[in-house]
Amino acid sequence: xxxxxxxxxxxxxxxxxxxxxxxxxxxxxxxxxxxxxxxxxxxxxxxxxxxxxxxxxxxxxxxxxxxxxxxxxxxxxxxxxxxxxxxxxxxxxxxxxxxxxxxxxxxxxxxxxxxxxxxxxxxxxxxxxxxxxxxxxxxxxxxxxxxxxxxxxxxxxxxxxxxxxxxxxxxxxxxxxxxxxxxxxxxxxxxxxxxxxxxxxxxxxxxxxxxxxxxxxxxxxxxxxxxxxxx
Amino acid sequence: xxxxxxxxxxxxxxxxxxxxxxxxxxxxxxxxxxxxxxxxxxxxxxxxxxxxxxxxxxxxxxxxxxxxxxxxxxxxxxxxxxxxxxxxxxxxxxxxxxxxxxxxxxxxxxxxxxxxxxxxxxxxxxxxxxxxxxxxxxxxxxxxxxxxxxxxxxxxxxxxxxxxxxxxxxxxxxxxxxxxxxxxxxxxxxxxxxxxxxxxxxxxxxxxxxxxxxxxxxxxxxxxxxxxxxxxxxxxxxxxxxxxxxxxxxxxxxxxxxxxxxxxxxxxxxxxxxxxxxxxxxxxxxxxxxxxxxxxxxxxxxxxxxxxxxxxxxxxxxxxxxxxxxxxxxxxxxxxxxxxxxxxxxxxxxxxxxxxxxxxxxxxxxxxxxxxxxxxxxxxxxxxxxxxxxxxxxxxxxxxxxxxxxxxxxxxxxxxxxxxxxxxxxxxxxxxxxxxxxxxxxxxxxxxxxxxxxxxxxxxxxxxxxxxxxxxxxxxxxxxxxxxxxxxxxxxxxxxxxxxxxxxxxxxxxxxxxxxxxxxxxxxxxxxxxxxxxxxxxxxxxxxxxxxxxxxxxxxxxxxxxxxxxxxxxxxxxxxxxxxxxxxxxxxxxxxxxxxxxxxxxxxxxxxxxxxxxxxxxxxxxxxxxxxxxxxxxxxxxxxxxxxxxxxxxxxxxxxxxxxxxxxxx
Numbered sequence: 001x002x003x004x005x006x007x008x009x010x011x012x013x014x015x016x017x018x019x020x021x022x023x024x025x026x027x028x029x030x031x032x033x034x035x036x037x038x039x040x041x042x043x044x045x046x047x048x049x050x051x052x053x054x055x056x057x058x059x060x061x062x063x064x065x066x067x068x069x070x071x072x073x074x075x076x077x078x079x080x081x082x083x084x085x086x087x088x089x090x091x092x093x094x095x096x097x098x099x100x101x102x103x104x105x106x107x108x109x110x111x112x113x114x115x116x117x118x119x120x121x122x123x124x125x126x127x128x129x130x131x132x133x134x135x136x137x138x139x140x141x142x143x144x145x146x147x148x149x150x151x152x153x154x155x156x157x158x159x160x161x162x163x164x165x166x167x168x169x170x171x172x173x174x175x176x177x178x179x180x181x182x183x184x185x186x187x188x189x190x191x192x193x194x195x196x197x198x199x200x201x202x203x204x205x206x207x208x209x210x211x212x213x214x215x216x217x218x219x220x221x222x223x224x225x226x227x228x229x230x231x
Numbered sequence: 232x233x234x235x236x237x238x239x240x241x242x243x244x245x246x247x248x249x250x251x252x253x254x255x256x257x258x259x260x261x262x263x264x265x266x267x268x269x270x271x272x273x274x275x276x277x278x279x280x281x282x283x284x285x286x287x288x289x290x291x292x293x294x295x296x297x298x299x300x301x302x303x304x305x306x307x308x309x310x311x312x313x314x315x316x317x318x319x320x321x322x323x324x325x326x327x328x329x330x331x332x333x334x335x336x337x338x339x340x341x342x343x344x345x346x347x348x349x350x351x352x353x354x355x356x357x358x359x360x361x362x363x364x365x366x367x368x369x370x371x372x373x374x375x376x377x378x379x380x381x382x383x384x385x386x387x388x389x390x391x392x393x394x395x396x397x398x399x400x401x402x403x404x405x406x407x408x409x410x411x412x413x414x415x416x417x418x419x420x421x422x423x424x425x426x427x428x429x430x431x432x433x434x435x436x437x438x439x440x441x442x443x444x445x446x447x448x449x450x451x452x453x454x455x456x457x458x459x460x461x462x463x464x465x466x467x468x469x470x471x472x473x474x475x476x477x478x479x480x481x482x483x484x485x486x487x488x489x490x491x492x493x494x495x496x497x498x499x500x501x502x503x504x505x506x507x508x509x510x511x512x513x514x515x516x517x518x519x520x521x522x523x524x525x526x527x528x529x530x531x532x533x534x535x536x537x538x539x540x541x542x543x544x545x546x547x548x549x550x551x552x553x554x555x556x557x558x559x560x561x562x563x564x565x566x567x568x569x570x571x572x573x574x575x576x577x578x579x580x581x582x583x584x585x586x587x588x589x590x591x592x593x594x595x596x597x598x599x600x601x602x603x604x605x606x607x608x609x610x611x612x613x614x615x616x617x618x619x620x621x622x623x624x625x626x627x628x629x630x631x632x633x634x635x636x637x638x639x640x641x642x643x644x645x646x647x648x649x650x651x652x653x654x655x656x657x658x659x660x661x662x663x664x665x666x667x668x669x670x671x672x673x674x675x676x677x678x679x680x681x682x683x684x685x686x687x688x689x690x691x692x693x694x695x696x697x698x699x700x701x702x703x704x705x706x707x708x709x710x711x712x713x714x715x716x717x718x719x720x721x722x723x724x725x726x727x728x729x730x731x732x733x734x735x736x737x738x739x740x741x742x743x744x745x746x747x748x749x750x751x752x753x754x755x756x757x758x759x760x761x762x763x764x765x766x767x768x769x770x771x772x773x774x775x776x777x778x779x780x781x782x783x784x785x786x787x788x789x790x791x792x793x794x795x796x797x798x799x800x801x802x803x804x805x806x807x808x809x810x811x812x813x814x815x816x817x818x819x820x821x822x823x824x825x826x827x828x829x830x831x832x833x834x835x836x837x838x839x840x841x842x843x844x845x846x847x848x849x850x851x852x853x854x855x856x857x858x859x860x861x862x863x864x865x866x867x868x869x870x871x872x873x874x875x876x877x878x879x880x881x882x883x884x885x886x887x888x889x890x891x892x893x894x895x896x897x
Contacts, residue, residue, distance in 0.1 A: 034732075044577050046732050047771040058778055059770045064577055079770050083733065086767035090736035117740050118754060119747075143729065152284075159284030163572060163729075164293045166555075168739035170729035173293075175285040176271045176300065183286065 005071040012067075020062035020073055021049055031075055032084065032106050035144035036063045037194055040154045043145060048084055048106070052077040059083060081110065088112035093120040094168075096139045099198025103142075125171065130179035133187045135206045138171050141199035147172060147191035160185035235266050240276055252283050253588075255291055255570030256553060259298055260512075267305035267343060267366070269298060283570065294572040294728075297512050297554030304339050304346040306366040310378075312349040313474045314668070314718045315356035315631045315704060324360055324378055325349055351556065351722055352474035352672075353513050355379055355387055356629065356704070357637035363513060386516040389481045390638030392654055395617070395625045398601045399641045402485040406520050409527040412488040417604035418495045418533070422541050429500040430456055433603065435611035437623040442468055442559070442596030443671065443700045444775065445688060448603075451593055454583030456501040458591040463503040465494050465545075466568075466587060466594040469510040469517075470552050470559040473671040474722055475702035478627040479597035481639045483510070484517050486601075487524035491547065493600030495533070496607055497593055498545040506547040507587070509564050512554060521549055556726035560774050561594045563728065574730045575774035598627055598701075618644035622687035626698075630655045632705035633662065642686075649682040651703060662707040666790070670699025672719050673779030675786035676712075697782070713749040713794055716787055720745035723780040734777030737768040741781060748795060758795040762788065 001016040007029060014023045019042075024031045034046035044061035051062045054072035059079060067073075074080065088107045092114040097103050107114065128136040151158050160183040164173035174183045192200045207217045243261040247254030258277050262269050269277075269292050278285040292298040310316075310325040325336055329347050332340065339346040355361035358379035365382065381387050391403040401407035421429050434449030455463060467490055471479040483490060494506050510517060525547055528534040536544045550568055552558050558567045562576035565587040586592020602624060606614045615623040622644035628651055631637040635656025642651060648667065658664045667677040674697050677684075684694050691698050706715065724742035729735045741764050744757050765781030765788075772778045788795055 043730075044773060045730060047773070048732075050771045058772075061577070061773075079766075082763060083767045083771040086737075086763045087732050087771070090732065090740060090764070090767075093740070094736050117743075117760065120740060120743060143732075143735070159286055162284075162286040162290030164290070165729075166294050166572070167724060167727040167729045168735055170735065173286075173289070175289045176274070184284070 003067060003069040005067050005069060005073065007073045008075055014067060018067055020051055020053075020060070020065050020067050020071075023067045024062060024075060029075055031062050032109075033063060034103065034142065034196065035146070037144075037146050037196075039194060040146050040149040045143070045145060046087065048087055050080055050083055051075045052080055085110045085112045089114070089116035091142060093117035093122070095123055095142055095197075096137075097197070099140055099201075100142075100196065102196070121168070123168070123171070128179075129203075129206075131181050131185070131187065132203060133189060134192045134203055135201050136172075136180075137199050137201065139199075140197045141172060142197055143170055143172070144196055146194040146196070147200060150190040150194055151185075155190050156186070156188050158184050158186055158188070161191070235270055235273055237272060237276055239265055240273060241280070244277060244280055248280060250570075251281060252570040253568060254281055255283055255288065256295075256550065256567065259292065260551060260553070263298065264305070267299070267346075268303040269300055271300075274300070281570075287571075290572055291570065295553035295555050296725075302339060302343055304343045304366070306344060307346040307348060307364070309348050309350035309353070309363045309365070311351070311353040311355065311359070311361040311363075312718070313352040313722060314672075314715055315352075315475060316360040317714065317718050318632070318706075318710060319360040321360045321378075324362070328362075350513075351554075351725055352472065352476075353381070354471055354477045354480050354511070355381065356475055356477055356631035357390055357639070358387055359631065359637075363515075365515065381516055383515045383519070386484060386520075387480075389485050390636070391481065391641070392636065392638050393628075393640035393642045394654075395641040395643060397605055397617070397625045397641065398482065398489070398598065398627060399639065400486070401489070402481050402639070404485070406484065406524075407486045407488065409488055409524070409531060409533075412486065414531060415488070415492045415495065415528075415533055415604075417607040418492050418499070419539065421496045421499055421607050422539065422543065426456060426500045426502065429496060429607065432611050433500070433606060436602075436606040436614045437611075437621075438599065438602050438606060438614075439688070440596055441598035441602070441626070441701070443473065443673070443697075445698065448595065448599055451583060451595075452497060452500055454581070455503075455586075455591045455593045458584050460591045462505070462588075462590045463501055464587050464590055464592040465498045465501070465503045465506040466561075466564065466592055467494055467506065467508040467600055468559060468561065468564060468594055468596050469508055469514075470556075470564060471597070471700070472511055472513070472556040472559050472726075473673065473700045473702065474719070475629055475631060475668060475671050475704045476700040477629050477631075478639050478701060480514055480517065482597050482601055482627075483514075484520055487517075487521050488528070489601045489604060490597050491524060491528055491534070493595070493603035494547060495538075495545060496603050497595065497600065499543055501591070501593055503593070504544055504546075506545060507550050507568055508547060509550045509552060509558070509568060511552045511559075518549065518551060525549070555728075556722075557728045557774075557776055560776060563774070564594065565592070572728070574728055575776070577773065596700075619685070619687050619689075621689045626686070626701060628686075628701045628703050630703045630705070632668075633659045633664075633707040633710070634705045635659050644687045645685050647683050647685055648677065648703070651686065652682075652705065658705060658707050660707070662709065665706045665708045665710055666712065667706070668702065668704040668715070668783065670697040671702040672722055673697075673776075673782050674699045674702060675782055676790055678790060695786070711749075712787060712791060713745075716745045716784060717742075717749035719783050723776070727776065727780070731771075731773035731777060733768045734772045734774075734780060737764045737772075737777070738780050740764050741768075741784065745784065753796065758788070758792070761795065 002013050003016045004011055004013045012023050012027050021031055032048045034048050036042055042063040044064045049062040050059035052074040053060050088110055089112045125138040148161055151161050161172055161174055164171045192202055204217055243265055244258040247258045262273050274288050275285055278288040292300045310321055312321045329336055332345055334347050336349050353361045353363050360378040362378045362380050379387055389403050391399045430449055430452045433452055438448040439445045469479055469483060534546050555573045557563045558573040560575045561582055563573040567573045568587050582592045582594055584591055618624045625641055626644050628640045630640055640654055664679055669675055669677045677696055684690055720742040724738040727734045727738040744761050765785045768777050768781050
């Protein structure tokens with residue numbers, strides 16, 4: 001079964017049940033996304049993929065809204081562009097985007113200014129370096145939820161991490177801020193794999209970036225030297 | 232180390248074990264009743280007992296502002312600092328109580344004997360200022376401040392007015408027992424009808440939701456009734472948390488059986504066997520009242536198995552929130568019942584097919600449910616004789632702020648704002664009216680120009696005012712609207728759940744900008760910044776909270792653009808105060824008095840005159856917000872703002888072209 005609807009003035013035919021985002025990608029129309037990931041359940045958090053659907057009161061997230069027959073969708077209306085630009089500016093005023101090249105590119109595309117909000121409170125936290133596999137730098141976290149989802153029902157069923165606080169102060173955290181080895185974490189690394197911003201980073205990559213040599217790291221990380229001494 | 236004796240905990244949370252994860256909030260409440268807060272060991276024990284991952288338990292504790300994971304006293308004094316209380320010296324009362332105990336707001340004494348906190352709206356606006364004391368009934372600390380003081384055993388009085396006494400028939404004289412209320416005659420009548428006849432009757436009555444969204448109740452019921460399922464639910468949304476709203480508190484406290492009867496009729500109509508009343512924790516004094524009402528009904532055979540021998544079974548469970556305005560959003564409320572963080576869900580699917588526990592659910596506000604027995608008893612035709620053609624029925628308005636007699640007013644749809652304010656005795660202290668916050672924190676401002684608008688859905692829509700939850704909060708001429716906006720901004724930033732980006736960060740930025748405007752430290756382009764944030768939240772947020780978080784601000788911008796502009800900086804709040812003091816000494820009025828409105832004293836004023844008054848009031852505003860600005864400097868500034876806005880649009884257009892060009896290259 002296929003359905004036909006209008007996107008940016010052109011008729012588009014796709015399989016029934018697919019989202020507006022699917023339809024856009026199949027037809028070469030660019031709809032930006034930040035939180036969306038093929039391996040995790042779409043939650044429509046970042047709202048970068050919002051589009052204007054004729055007859056609907058508010059903008060709709062293309063990642064979750066199914067394309068319907070006869071729908072008239074605009075992916076770049078004034079409203080949509082204002083929302084995307086402002087969301088990017090809000091992000092830039094809140095977190096460290098230095099490890100998020102894709103978002104920086106979007107900012108250029110949408111003419112978003114990193115200095116739009118003067119004297120804005122930022123989300124800053126210290127790097128958590130408490131396990132041999134990965135570091136957590138939540139100053140770079142944009143709350144896409146992917147790590148929490150893969151740690152839970154979307155992949156690993158480990159439930160080691162969840163949320164702290166709410167609203168602007170929301171952060172990802174463990175049970176009473178325990179270190180990773182004290183949690184149910186099995187060091188599967190899936191959270192690191194889906195992190196879009198470098199908030200979760202392999203320990204080795206992090207150490208290389210701090211200027212350590214591979215040799216220094218191997219000594220530090222694996223305890224190989226110790227074994228060598230023993231033999 | 233954990234000092235808590237865990238042996239009491241098991242007994243306290245045992246009743247919730249069969250509920251599994253859904254028992255998480257009740258279990259956390261039980262634990263806090265014991266210890267005052269939830270320590271690591273306690274949380275771990277609850278996690279094990281209810282079989283919920285510990286990280287999830289912690290995530291839930293962190294979400295709700297009335298759950299604490301750090302040492303907190305069982306005895307907590309919470310002082311409401313939202314708009315209505317803010318104007319009645321709430322900040323002063325908070326500081327006074329704190330000083331007396333050597334604490335700062337949010338702190339706990341070392342011996343854990345007392346915690347003092349500021350609080351979002353406690354739903355006691357007609358009695359402002361308000362203080363809620365949990366874990367103790369000693370009122371000595373507070374009484375001297377003139378604040379109303381509520382606790383588990385100290386209920387607030389109900390002030391009820393207006394020409395109608397249909398929904399509020401039993402309100403104003405303490406709690407109504409089942410014996411006095413009567414054995415649910417409307418429900419008994421409904422049992423003699425077919426379920427679909429009841430749905431048709433509700434549809435014919437034209438009843439729409441009274442919680443704020445105004446969705447047609449009958450259509451909601453029909454949707455759930457037609458969905459096939461082994462289990463359906465009725466949920467009563469009593470999480471009344473919209474600043475300025477307190478009608479549901481009065482209805483539930485004084486007449487709980489009306490709501491229960493409404494739920495029973497709804498349950499029978501859609502085929503539900505289980506109901507929840509989700510009530511905010513800030514109304515502790517209602518919980519025993521509700522429990523007793525349910526007990527009375529069960530004993531009378533009106534709740535439980537095979538009710539009145541009809542073969543229909545239904546029972547109700549009370550669920551208590553934990554300090555999260557967002558849980559008044561229907562899907563966030565479901566999540567909360569399920570024992571999760573109160574994140575709203577994406578709709579569709581709608582509750583009528585996928586509600587609490589994924590089952591078909593009808594969720595209605597308290598006032599909506601209270602209309603149901605009335606409709607069934609009278610019949611929809613007679614019900615429709617109340618109110619107007621398009622807005623039938625009685626409506627409760629929560630009148631508060633600078634009026635002589637704040638309270639809940641029951642009126643037919645169609646009375647004007649002027650008539651309502653006259654019922655409430657007009658503006659307090661013989662002052663002039665400046666504006667009215669209409670519909671709630673998520674509402675909009677009305678001015679004297681709106682006094683003769685009929686309060687119906689259709690008339691209000693015509694002038695861009697939302698009826699919302701029936702809030703009418705009056706501000707007299709001396710009130711600084713920048714302070715109102717600052718408090719609204721703080722409320723939404725405090726209550727945003729943090730799920731979607733526009734609201735999560737937008738409410739924070741909105742709060743920051745409004746705070747500096749209130750301090751007279753407006754920065755260049757703050758107006759445009761606020762507009763972009765406001766419209767982005769309105770257009771792109773996931774749920775109703777974000778979509779309306781800027782509603783009042785955007786309406787204030789239209790009415791009083793001058794207070795948002797850079798010039799506002801030149802007149803700090805302290806300067807306004809200084810002006811007032813000076814004039815008080817000299818005996819001259821600080822703000823040039825114009826012939827304004829003293830509702831109640833100018834009954835015969837013609838509409839024409841009101842319009843004139845509205846215009847005449849404008850200069851007053853300028854004096855209040857930007858006196859030192861000369862006319863010469865004002866004009867160019869205004870055009871500057873406009874140019875900037877145009878620039879932005881041009882930029883966007885250029886960018887759009889760029890993107891299109893890029894796309895075509897692909």
